[in-house]
Amino acid sequence: MSQVANGTGRDLRIAALRKEYPNGFVAVKSLDLVVPQGSFFALLGPSGCGKTTTLRMVAGLEVPTSGTIALGDTEITFEKPYRRPVNTVFQNYALFPHLSIAENVAFGLRRRGVKDTDVQVREILELTELTTQAAKKPMQLSGGQQQRVALARAIINRPEVLLLDEPLGALDLKLRRQMQLELKRIQTEVGLTFVHVTHDQEEAMTMADTVAVMNGGLIEQMGSPTELYENPATTFVANFLGQSNLIGGAIVGKEALPGGQSVVKVDMQGTIVSIPEARAHATSGRGWVGVRPEKVLIAPEGEPIDAPGNHMTGAVVIDSSFIGVSTQYVVKMPWGQDLLAFEQNTGRRGIIPPGTRVDVSWRPEFAFLLDASQDVEAGLEEE
Secondary structure (H helix, E strand, O other), X not given: OOOOOOOOOOOEEEEEEEEEOOOOOEEEEEEEEEXXXXXXXXXXXXXXXXXXXXXXXXXXXXXXXXXXXXXXXEEOOOOOHHHOOEEEEOOOOOOOOOOOHXXXXXXXXXXXXXXXXXXXXXXXXXXXXXXXXXXXXXXXOOHHHHHHHHHHHHHOOOOOEEEEEOOOOXXXXXXXXXXXXXXXXXXXXXXXEEEEEEOOHHHHHHHOOEEXXXXXXXXXXXXXXHHHHHOOOOHHHHHHOOOOEXXXXXXXXXXXXXXXXXXXXXXXXXXXXXXXXXXXXXOOOEEEEEEXXXXXXXXXXXXXXXXXXXXXXXXXXXXXXXXXXXEEEEEEOOOOOEEEEEEEOOOOOOOOOOOOEEXXXXXXXXXXXXXXXXXXXXXXXXX
């Protein structure tokens, strides 16, 4: 299901965009999208979902089968790449090895006939924290520095839209996390529209104002990182964006609460649990009750649980893994399903050893409900 965000001015507007190849493979099925001017937008999804093909169509490197691409009121669907106010930063950076960093950054300006590039180059090197590297060649720089050079070279042309195709994929984990913060800082300072393609959930959630999760050539769900994580609308989004416990149950009906709120009641393996109506994406028949592992609370049998809600007894810890900031538990429920529970290591209590019988609880407002017709394992293999 495609969703459209409202925008104004020189927004990037994609309507009914489709890409079908001669062999019959449809990479992008029908995409409707508005990327607001000046925002940081992420297309997130597994390999083959259509995100890079979408990016290449916006860049002019692929010709759409049908549909339109526009910047504000100006259609650019079939415009030549060099005539679009769009620049792309690729994963391999594509720097010129024989040119200095300053010359690499100035290249686009000089090709356009700009004579005095020194001031602009100096400003952009300062923005990307490369001033001291100006005279070096690309091979003398680290991967993170090379990535910033590629970014500086693209930004100096002042494109209306900057396309980022897995730009951090070649970096190690620690450097990638540093660069996530750097990219967001630079985007905020220059105010350009960034469209970032990635398969990395953390990368998309760290940087983007809005994330569109793609699957099979379509947008499954779009919204802020918080919205998508806290209230996924499909099993694919629930599984691909982080981890989820999904438990089958029969929907009993709706119940009005004081204050005008309503909840959907579900018979979940013999326990009646409540899901806020705004987080219920099914209202009859069977459904998947979803809860994120960090929202699942456990305690040795009979001990009080900090924030009691939907309460279950008779579970057993079958695995506990200490990973520094938290301990990750696998808990076998009475009906045979394994649930994940993540507990922050505050020092309040020690690790609960495997074999311990525990009670399990979560606050109703943290649960969500999905249609049981959806594949419970969708998104898992891609992660």
